[in-house]
Amino acid sequence: MDDAISMRGLRIADPDEVDWLRELEPAASISFMPHAWPAETWVLHGIxxxxxxxxxxxxxxxxxxxxxxxxxxxxxxxxxxxxxxxxxxxxxxxxxxxxxxxxxxxxxxxxxxxxxxxxxxxxxxxQPNEGSLDAPTGNRLISVLAEVTEGGLDAPCIAYYSGAGWPFGEWSQLTLSGPLVSVLDAARFSTRDTVTPDNIWPIDRNWLLTTDYDLWGTRIAGSPEVVHAVETDPKLESVRHPPDVTAS
Structure with a gap:
């Protein structure tokens, strides 16, 4: 691990933790965005x-x-x-x-x-961050997810980096584990412009967060309760994509 990145509350995890996503979306080459939950919405990065x-x-x-x-x-x-x-x-x-x-x-x-x-x-x-949550949006999103995740901020989670768009070498995949409160630590405490993870999920897989390297929004897929909490939070801005996706 490069000295320029501090993981704080995270630790290196077994790469096999990502296998279930590869099974759901075998064609994915960077981040994983399977449509395997009953609801989904996009959190818009800040302008x-x-x-x-x-x-x-x-x-x-x-x-x-x-x-x-x-x-x-x-x-x-x-x-x-x-x-x-x-x-x-x-x-x-x-x-x-x-x-x-x-x-x-x-x-x-x-x-x-x-x-x-x-x-x-x-x-x-x-303009909105491309391929990464900005700090105000990311911090708020984690707080909202903590309210609808078993274990709250202490809920054990996995964070996955595909290696695209970050300053430690293209395609250097990295799988990390730690509590929900720490899932953004690799970006938060980096001395370089490290992006937030491509994918984050709790171990019960109740939701999946996806930030693709060339997009200006972060998708959250999960139960209707999770998506409702995100969409009704006054400090987050979200949108359905495609626009005709049925609201939960």
Whole structure:
């Protein structure tokens, strides 16, 4: 394990812990996203806006350098700069006059760069993290899941990294175990821009969290109770994909 990553409450687990997902989705090459639970929803990664600057039509290199964030790069388990406010995806879609969905080649796609018409995001905004939960969203999601998971924050869980999109070598797969409260520790305490795990699940497999390396949202699949808790939490923003998925 690279010295730049601290696992804190996690430990190396047997890679065989992932076998059940491979059986459910044998064609998966990166993260696992099987449709094996009765309900699912997508938690949208945060968009942040600097309230002290007006709208910008293109990236301002000086402002971008000052914030230390590059909109085209994965920023790991990032937090917004102090004072920046969160912009809900629905709010931005209304502002831009676009539907709250995205498509590619005529087909609906999960939350990603196809959902907004920007080729370059304004310098006064930080686009959603690609391939990783941001810190405010990730922390809140874990708190919500703890309320509907047997054992709460102490529930034993597995976290799986496919190796895609993180700074320790492409395709270096890693399986970790630890309590729910610690499942994001590899990203939280890393000295590099380490992304959050591709997949996280409790040992009872009541739900599965998936963060794919090129998407701007994290899918949570599980029981109707789990999905309802996520969708009704006022601090999380979620959406059904495809849009016609029946609500629980």
């Amino acid at each position: 942040w806006e600097d309230p002290e600057h007006g709208p910008a039509d293109s990236l301002d290199p000086e402002l971008r350098e000052r914030t230390g964030l590059f909109c085209s790069e994965v920023t790991g388990f990032a937090s917004p700069p102090p004072g920046w406010r969160r912009v809900r995806w629905h709010e931005l879609a209304d502002r831009l006059g676009v539907p709250m969905c995205g498509s590619s080649r005529g087909k609906p796609v999960p939350p990603c760069h196809h959902w907004f018409p920007y080729s370059s995001w304004p310098a006064t905004m930080i």
